[in-house]
Amino acid sequence: MEAVSGVRAILFDTFGSVVDWRTSLISELSLWGKERGVSADWTGLVDDWREAYAPSLDRVRRGELPWTILDDLHRMSLETLLARYGVLDLSEADKVWINDGWRRLNPWPDAIPGLTRLKQRYIIAPLSNGNFSLLLAMAKAKHIPWDTILGGDLFRHYKPDPETYLGAATLLGFPPDQIMMAASHNYDLRAARSLGFRTAFWPRPTEYGPRQKRDLSPEEPWDVVATDIEDLATQMGC
Amino acid sequence: MEAVSGVRAILFDTFGSVVDWRTSLISELSLWGKERGVSADWTGLVDDWREAYAPSLDRVRRGELPWTILDDLHRMSLETLLARYGVLDLSEADKVWINDGWRRLNPWPDAIPGLTRLKQRYIIAPLSNGNFSLLLAMAKAKHIPWDTILGGDLFRHYKPDPETYLGAATLLGFPPDQIMMAASHNYDLRAARSLGFRTAFWPRPTEYGPRQKRDLSPEEPWDVVATDIEDLATQMGC
Numbered sequence: 276m277e278a279v280s281g282v283r284a285i286l287f288d289t290f291g292s293v294v295d296w297r298t299s300l301i302s303e304l305s306l307w308g309k310e311r312g313v314s315a316d317w318t319g320l321v322d323d324w325r326e327a328y329a330p331s332l333d334r335v336r337r338g339e340l341p342w343t344i345l346d347d348l349h350r351m352s353l354e355t356l357l358a359r360y361g362v363l364d365l366s367e368a369d370k371v372w373i374n375d376g377w378r379r380l381n382p383w384p385d386a387i388p389g390l391t392r393l394k395q396r397y398i399i400a401p402l403s404n405g406n407f408s409l410l411l412a413m414a415k416a417k418h419i420p421w422d423t424i425l426g427g428d429l430f431r432h433y434k435p436d437p438e439t440y441l442g443a444a445t446l447l448g449f450p451p452d453q454i455m456m457a458a459s460h461n462y463d464l465r466a467a468r469s470l471g472f473r474t475a476f477w478p479r480p481t482e483y484g485p486r487q488k489r490d491l492s493p494e495e496p497w498d499v500v501a502t503d504i505e506d507l508a509t510q511m512g513c
Numbered sequence: 514m515e516a517v518s519g520v521r522a523i524l525f526d527t528f529g530s531v532v533d534w535r536t537s538l539i540s541e542l543s544l545w546g547k548e549r550g551v552s553a554d555w556t557g558l559v560d561d562w563r564e565a566y567a568p569s570l571d572r573v574r575r576g577e578l579p580w581t582i583l584d585d586l587h588r589m590s591l592e593t594l595l596a597r598y599g600v601l602d603l604s605e606a607d608k609v610w611i612n613d614g615w616r617r618l619n620p621w622p623d624a625i626p627g628l629t630r631l632k633q634r635y636i637i638a639p640l641s642n643g644n645f646s647l648l649l650a651m652a653k654a655k656h657i658p659w660d661t662i663l664g665g666d667l668f669r670h671y672k673p674d675p676e677t678y679l680g681a682a683t684l685l686g687f688p689p690d691q692i693m694m695a696a697s698h699n700y701d702l703r704a705a706r707s708l709g710f711r712t713a714f715w716p717r718p719t720e721y722g723p724r725q726k727r728d729l730s731p732e733e734p735w736d737v738v739a740t741d742i743e744d745l746a747t748q749m750g751c
Contacts, residue, residue: 346686398649398653406686407661407684407685407686408684408685408686408687411636411660411661411685414660414661415636415660421660421661422649422652422653422659422662423645423649423652423659423661423662424660424661424662426684428684429667429684446645446646446664446666446667447645447646447649448584448644448645448646449646
């Protein structure tokens with residue numbers, strides 16, 4: 276692998292790339308609704324919740340909101356959506372539990388086996404817009420074998436702001452060309468590559484549901500294009 | 514364990530508490546000197562290197578030096594000591610290798626078994642004055658099973674500055690009384706307790722060598738007093 280020789284650390288986008296947020300949240304909320312006798316269009320609510328993600332990050336990135344961790348941005352969106360979907364009169368404990376669903380997302384089937392192999396040879400960590408405590412809770416709940424956690428709150432910036440990628444490189448003590456950004460989202464890799472990082476892509480064609488139109492394939496010749504994280508491990512010599 | 518109910522995360526002092534810096538560095542340098550035909554009082558050099566530690570941190574803590582990571586403070590001290598001990602004409606690669614000895618320190622025999630047990634039930638992480646990349650390299654080299662890394666450079670402060678303990682609590686998202694600071698140094702626990710953290714102590718009576726005088730016993734009634742990290746795991750219900 277000429278293209279990726281010298282890589283010391285692999286940083287993973289997390290939501291969508293490593294964990295399946297959509298199926299996890301829809302199934303958890305549907306079950307909860309059934310047990311609690313609360314009916315609603317949970318699929319619509321979850322899709323809208325994720326749709327609110329980028330605009331809420333952008334409000335922070337543009338300075339319209341002061342630094343706010345993702346847990347709190349999720350909670351702000353959730354309040355609006357519960358009202359819109361007619362899910363009323365929830366207790367604070369219920370809302371906390373629903374919001375913490377982002378801490379209980381299930382890894383895609385290839386994620387843990389692939390990461391476990393990659394960990395033998397590389398430093399592996401999330402580089403996610405999730406906050407440190409969210410990512411750590413998820414790792415503990417789902418046994419994701421990260422060597423360490425890198426969340427947006429370490430840098431008080433959200434991807435694709437360069438401060439996130441470059442802040443990670445500073446902490447790791449490696450130049451960007453010894454670090455690989457690994458993701459199922461082209462925009463993330465584009466930002467990392469522009470700063471000198473190596474890149475790896477695999478598609479998650481159902482991340483956004485059956486009618487997904489974005490990120491179905493690599494939009495640039497990334498250093499590695501894989502079918503999933505197990506294939507990435509194979510291609511990285513693990 | 515009434516005193517420690519509700520603990521979610523245990524943060525470990527690392528140098529001395531988890532790893533045996535003195536024996537590791539002396540034996541590594543002695544072997545290196547023998548192979549390279551460089552003779553010197555390696556024990557004296559290592560003891561002086563560690564003696565330079567607190568004063569160099571204090572220069573940063575008092576603002577006499579701008580923020581400087583521990584790797585670089587170690588290197589500054591090393592330059593002085595190599596001259597004082599008559600170890601001359603080393604290449605840059607040699608100096609980097611010697612300085613990186615802090616990344617290859619051996620855990621005390623109870624550390625990995627104890628941490629592995631504690632990890633089943635608690636979040637475990639170093640909260641060390643070592644920099645992030647140093648602690649991560651050590652964890653990879655010695656298979657220390659941290660859930661994540663917390664180094665001084667995340668906070669740009671050194672213990673016992675309150676910014677380190679409180680910065681860790683903010684990232685973890687827990688109030689201090691749900692976090693235990695665990696160390697073989699009373700000063701560290703004193704600082705943490707004053708901010709509301711739980712505390713655990715075990716002695717390392719040979720950390721500083723055969724004539725050690727400090728930290729031979731707990732100087733306050735810490736929440737847990739253990740014989741080592743395996744005993745800590747037992748006392749914490751693991």
